[in-house]
Amino acid sequence: MSAQTQIPILDLKPQIESLWPELQAAFERVMKSGHFIMGPEVKAFEEEAAAYLGVKHAIGLNSGTDALYIALRALGVGPGDEVITTPFTFFATAEAISHVGAMPVFVDIEEDSFNIDPDLIEAAITARTKAIIPVHLFGRPCDMDRILAIADRHGLKVVEDCAQSFGAKWKGRxxxxxxxxxxxxxFPTKNLSAFGDGGMMVTNDEELAATARMLRVHGSRKKYFNETVGYNSRIDELHAAMLRVKLPHIDIWNTARRRAADRYKGLLENVPRLISPEVIHGHVFHQYSVLIPEDRQDEVQTSLQESGISTMVYYPVPCHKLKLYQDSHAVVTCPVAEATSQKILSLPIWPEITEEIQRRIAFAIRRCL
Structure with missing residues (x-):
């Protein structure tokens, strides 16, 4: 690879090119059908996704954000309630809680996993707590055994934020x-991605599934007979058709991401004070995020950019530090999340990334540090 070649944070072209005939056929099938909303492609994708994930019901939606707040609405979470979650996540997690009128209660993260720390959850539970939203950040599963046990002891519901973890597994599930x-x-950058916005929620509960389906179409089970104020949150036929093409390949792609993570781990060994993520079973590496020595995050990112290597900081501001929550919430400190936001750097990763590209990235990091 030429030293002048730019390395993106994510390259979707190899995946699209490898599936081009199937994607084109799916596109033509939908175009010729004349059916673009809530048709056979959506129904088939929901059934295939449910079978893959081992659940009874899958409900296609407009986005992952919609999935979160429709889940909370279906559970009856609203004003005066509290929902425990992590501050180290994309804003949509906290936003969904705020959308239903509840208050997000932020609990700090584990330093090694970047996920919510189960040891700290119980102390955050109050009489107003109704649910816990763990986020499987960057594709690494949370410790669901401990989180579910806590929820069971306190009669709380658990809504899993899997925006970055399609195909990830915790102890085989x-x-x-x-x-x-x-x-x-x-979203197009996700491990299983549409060609625009799209989302899904899953459940094994018949009644909750029916409520969620009602909420996604303006609060009606039967058209024009609206029962409640809902949303216009339907996944398009075209997106569903494209996702049906991609779904059978997700395990292969996730395995390739783990191989790339393994290569990074070896290439970055012994870089002074740099910490690489563990390559644990079930992790699908939506992102490959390392911890840079204190006060050198900007320097390393700038140096890599000058070498033609794109990186991202996920996330520079933990949710509890956002002004909108600092103005309306009691003061919360999450020292691990705050320190992590100043050290973390996500490196390029996608299933087809080559060892040559990864070597160039590792060399640039070593040279800087």
């Missing part, structure tokens, strides 16, 4: 299949 709801995003 898919993320999203263990809580009362699992919520997924098919």
């Amino acid at each position: 898919h993320t999203g299949s263990m809580g009362i709801f699992g919520c997924y995003s098919f």
Whole structure:
């Protein structure tokens, strides 16, 4: 690879090119059908996704964000309630809680996994707590055994945020299949991605599934007979058709991501004070995020950019530090999340990334540090 070649944070072209004939056929099938909303492609994708994840019901939606707040609405979470979650996540997690009028209660993360620390959850539970939203960040499963045990002891519901973890497993079970709801995003950068916005929620509860289906179409089970204020949150036929093409390949792609993570681990060994993530079973590496020595995050990111290597900081501001929550919430400290936001750097990763590209990235990091 030429030293001048730019390395993106994510390259979707190899995946699209490898599936081009099937994607084109799916596109033509939908175009010729003249059916673009809530048709046979959506129904088939929901059934295939449910079978893959090992759940009874999958409900296609407009986005992963919609999946989170429709889940909370279906559970009856609202004003005056509290929902425990992590501050180290994309804003949509906390936003969904705020959307239903509840208050997000932020609990700090584990330093090694970047996920919510189960040891700290119980102390955050009050009489107003109704649910816990663990986030399987960067594709690494949370410790669901401990989280579910805490929820069971206190009569709380668990809604899994699986926006970054489609295909990930905790002790043999898919993320999203263990809580009362699992919520997924098919945003174009995700491991299983649509060609625009898309999402899904899953559950094994018949009644909650019916409520969620009602909420996604303006609060009506029968058109024009609206029972409650709902949403316009339907996954498009075209997205569903494209996702049906991709779904059979997700395990292969996730395995390739783990191989790439293994290569990074070896290439970055012995870099002074740099910490690489563990390559644990079930992790699907939506992102490969390392911890850079204190006060050198900006320097390393700038140096890599000058070498033609794109990186991202997920997330520079933990949710509890956002002004909108600092103005309306009691003061919360999450020291691990705060320190992590100043050290973390996500490196390029996608299933087809080559060892040559990874060597170039590792060399640039070593040279800087």
